[in-house]
Amino acid sequence: MAQGLPGVTAEAERADTGRPRVVRVRGLTKRFGERTVLDGVDLDIARGEFVALLGRSGSGKSTLLRALAGLDDATGGELSVDGTVAVAFQEPRLVPWKRVRANVALGLRVPDPRAAADKALAEVGLTERGGAWPLTLSGGEAQRASLARALVREPDLLLLDEPFSALDALTRITMHRLVLDLWERHRPGILLVTHDVDEALLLADRVLVLDGGRIAHESRVDLDRPRHRDHPDLTALRAALLAQLGVTTDEGTA
Amino acid sequence: MSTSVSSPSSLARAPGRARAVPGFARRRRAALARLVAPLALLVVWQLASGAGLLSERQLAAPTAIASTALDLIRDGTLTDAIAVSVRRAAAGFALGAAAGIGLAVAAGLSRLGEHAVDPLMQMLRALPLFGLIPLFILWFGIGETPKVALVALGVAFPLYLNTFSGIRGVDGKLAEVAEVLRLGRWGLVRHIVLPGALPQALVGLRQSLGVAWLALIVAEQINASSGLGFMINNAREFLRTDVVVLGLVVYAALGLLTDALVRLLERRALTWRKGFPV
Numbered sequence: 111m112a113q114g115l116p117g118v119t120a121e122a123e124r125a126d127t128g129r130p131r132v133v134r135v136r137g138l139t140k141r142f143g144e145r146t147v148l149d150g151v152d153l154d155i156a157r158g159e160f161v162a163l164l165g166r167s168g169s170g171k172s173t174l175l176r177a178l179a180g181l182d183d184a185t186g187g188e189l190s191v192d193g194t195v196a197v198a199f200q201e202p203r204l205v206p207w208k209r210v211r212a213n214v215a216l217g218l219r220v221p222d223p224r225a226a227a228d229k230a231l232a233e234v235g236l237t238e239r240g241g242a243w244p245l246t247l248s249g250g251e252a253q254r255a256s257l258a259r260a261l262v263r264e265p266d267l268l269l270l271d272e273p274f275s276a277l278d279a280l281t282r283i284t285m286h287r288l289v290l291d292l293w294e295r296h297r298p299g300i301l302l303v304t305h306d307v308d309e310a311l312l313l314a315d316r317v318l319v320l321d322g323g324r325i326a327h328e329s330r331v332d333l334d335r336p337r338h339r340d341h342p343d344l345t346a347l348r349a350a351l352l353a354q355l356g357v358t359t360d361e362g363t364a
Numbered sequence: 365m366s367t368s369v370s371s372p373s374s375l376a377r378a379p380g381r382a383r384a385v386p387g388f389a390r391r392r393r394a395a396l397a398r399l400v401a402p403l404a405l406l407v408v409w410q411l412a413s414g415a416g417l418l419s420e421r422q423l424a425a426p427t428a429i430a431s432t433a434l435d436l437i438r439d440g441t442l443t444d445a446i447a448v449s450v451r452r453a454a455a456g457f458a459l460g461a462a463a464g465i466g467l468a469v470a471a472g473l474s475r476l477g478e479h480a481v482d483p484l485m486q487m488l489r490a491l492p493l494f495g496l497i498p499l500f501i502l503w504f505g506i507g508e509t510p511k512v513a514l515v516a517l518g519v520a521f522p523l524y525l526n527t528f529s530g531i532r533g534v535d536g537k538l539a540e541v542a543e544v545l546r547l548g549r550w551g552l553v554r555h556i557v558l559p560g561a562l563p564q565a566l567v568g569l570r571q572s573l574g575v576a577w578l579a580l581i582v583a584e585q586i587n588a589s590s591g592l593g594f595m596i597n598n599a600r601e602f603l604r605t606d607v608v609v610l611g612l613v614v615y616a617a618l619g620l621l622t623d624a625l626v627r628l629l630e631r632r633a634l635t636w637r638k639g640f641p642v
């Protein structure tokens with residue numbers, strides 16, 4: 111498989127948007143033994159673009175994200191990521207024997223990692239918890255710490271694998287605001303994997319559906335943020351996306 | 365803050381805080397209650413000795429043992445013996461710990477190391493430790509070496525086995541975190557693997573200290589011209605049960621002391637675990 115050289119593709123090719131792109135994937139395939147999970151995925155993400163990836167459970171969303179993160183090799187196809195990558199997983203994966211601040215600063219190569227970590231913690235509203243042990247955090251706090259650990263690296267591409275799915279509904283709403291806020295401030299390209307159609311519609315510029323190992327559907331969401339769940343445009347998009355995911359609603363079938 | 369609205373769950377979560385003072389008194393009473401039976405045993409023992417039910421040759425009276433202890437401390441016999449034995453235990457422990465931990469790290473961090481080290485260790489650990497004594501005497505004579513070697517061998521295995529399984533038990537998801545944070549191989553070892561293996565390694569440390577004292581006691585029984593074992597054996601020849609019991613008490617106290625040290629170490633090193641008192 112051709113793992114593209116960072117830096118060489120950016121100027122030569124541009125995404126449809128005209129902006130330089132941070133991710134370019136062509137014909138990506140991934141097999142686990144006999145089972146083909148990704149079967150020719152094409153994907154571009156522009157710099158600073160917020161993309162949501164929907165798909166049924168087991169459709170290969172995490173597999174695609176892990177390939178982008180460099181955690182797994184693809185079986186075939188091209189994949190290039192131009193710039194630095196940070197990941198926040200579904201479980202916060204904080205290192206339990208390092209205090210929250212040390213988790214955020216872990217592996218950070220800047221002159222003053224501690225100060226950078228404190229700044230990132232302040233941005234996610236965890237100023238007070240820098241000295242706490244991860245196991246004493248609530249689910250929402252741990253997920254915010256995990257976001258801070260990803261953002262402090264000032265990534266060009268932020269990969270989020272269902273980071274809110276284990277949180278309660280109220281915390282999730284707070285986290286949506288926080289992610290939008292951080293995205294607007296730092297403008298990384300974001301790939302947000304989710305199985306929550308509303309979450310995708312509220313946050314992303316573009317919503318993709320992964321099905322049958324390919325990007326089976328794509329919707330642009332050209333609405334200003336913050337968006338409202340019951341905006342008429344979103345209602346229509348929601349029905350279309352749910353239909354793509356094999357869920358029929360009253361709206362969808364009407 | 366209003367107490368009238370506190371929910372049952374919040375009450376249930378902090379019962380200790382709400383009734384801190386009576387709880388403390390109750391714990392102290394409980395600690396005192398636990399002393400009753402041992403003290404009663406001492407009294408009965410003393411009375412039995414005084415009444416002539418226990419002869420001096422079978423078991424000396426507690427008061428006799430205490431006064432012997434004072435005598436032996438005063439003339440330096442006891443302190444010298446303790447110093448010699450502690451030195452043997454420490455030397456053996458240091459050697460065994462270095463070998464056990466070093467081999468565990470080598471085997472835990474690479475497949476090559478595992479194939480080179482683990483089968484041998486699994487094979488050797490099946491050997492009965494004390495069954496090796498005759499060989500050790502043939503190889504090392506009857507000086508300090510066989511005693512230190514026996515302790516070292518006894519210490520190495522529990523530390524090896526626990527540290528190795530601790531390293532292998534480290535959460536693979538954290539290894540992925542190290543990868544996406546670009547910690548590099550050494551960073552992975554330093555920040556994730558070794559600290560992750562520490563709780564299990566400390567379990568190994570406690571086991572190995574238990575074995576260390578046991579191995580020392582056995583090794584000192586065989587032939588020694590100094591140390592606690594020598595003191596006990598010597599006393600047996602002269603039917604001095606007071607000195608024999610004193611030696612046993614000192615062995616026990618040393619064992620308890622090192623165990624307490626490990627507990628302290630655990631407490632300090634594992635504060636990150638939820639519920640561990642800070």
Ligand SMILES: Nc1ncnc2c1ncn2[C@@H]1O[C@H](COP(=O)(O)OP(=O)(O)O)[C@@H](O)[C@H]1O
Pocket residue numbers: 142147165166167168169170171172173174
């Ligand atoms: N390491 C692996 N080995 C074998 N099968 C795997 C592995 N990782 C994922 N799979 C399979 O690939 C499919 C897609 O998994 P995943 O990408 O995690 O789905 P999603 O994140 O969309 O729920 C699933 O059927 C899963 O069982």
Ligand SMILES: [Mg+2]
Pocket residue numbers: 171172173271
């Ligand atoms: Mg997944």
